[in-house]
Amino acid sequence: MDEVDRILTAWSEEIPSLDVTPLSVLSRVTRLARHLDLVRRDAFAKHHLDSWEFDVLAALRREGAPHELSPGQLIQQTLSTSGTMTNRIDRLAERGLVKRFPDPNDRRGVRVRLLPEGSALVGAALADLLEREREILAGLSEAERAQVADLLRRLLGPFDSSAA
Numbered sequence: 001m002d003e004v005d006r007i008l009t010a011w012s013e014e015i016p017s018l019d020v021t022p023l024s025v026l027s028r029v030t031r032l033a034r035h036l037d038l039v040r041r042d043a044f045a046k047h048h049l050d051s052w053e054f055d056v057l058a059a060l061r062r063e064g065a066p067h068e069l070s071p072g073q074l075i076q077q078t079l080s081t082s083g084t085m086t087n088r089i090d091r092l093a094e095r096g097l098v099k100r101f102p103d104p105n106d107r108r109g110v111r112v113r114l115l116p117e118g119s120a121l122v123g124a125a126l127a128d129l130l131e132r133e134r135e136i137l138a139g140l141s142e143a144e145r146a147q148v149a150d151l152l153r154r155l156l157g158p159f160d161s162s163a164a
Contacts, residue, residue: 060114
């Protein structure tokens with residue numbers, strides 16, 4: 001019995017007519033997300049990065065050479081807002097991790113490029129994060145990992161398709 005089981009039992013005893021079965025899955029997902037957020041923050045802190053900084057740098061790094069995106073693409077990939085992204089790009093540029101420059105194909109547009117320092121930093125942080133995540137998943141077999149990934153993909157589907 002875990003903490004979620006205790007919560008479900010308490011609710012069932014307190015309000016027997018209430019169907020609390022969704023909590024058996026989603027409360028565990030929420031609790032896991034909180035733990036994973038702490039693991040991410042710890043892995044990134046070693047590299048003097050906040051989670052949002054990693055997310056922006058990682059989006060650029062995944063893009064492939066020359067590792068650049070428009071602010072709009074960064075907003076979409078990091079699930080942030082326009083004002084937030086402007087501030088984030090400014091802060092990363094001040095640190096010498098990215099560079100903002102005019103879009104050669106659109107006089108009104110801007111591109112953001114990952115600089116070598118940003119690439120090295122996000123690579124090191126990613127390596128540390130993956131090491132921690134492998135430790136977290138060590139108790140699951142390959143088949144179980146694939147099953148969990150498939151089930152979570154199905155749960156996320158409606159959210160991801162509505163964001164597109």
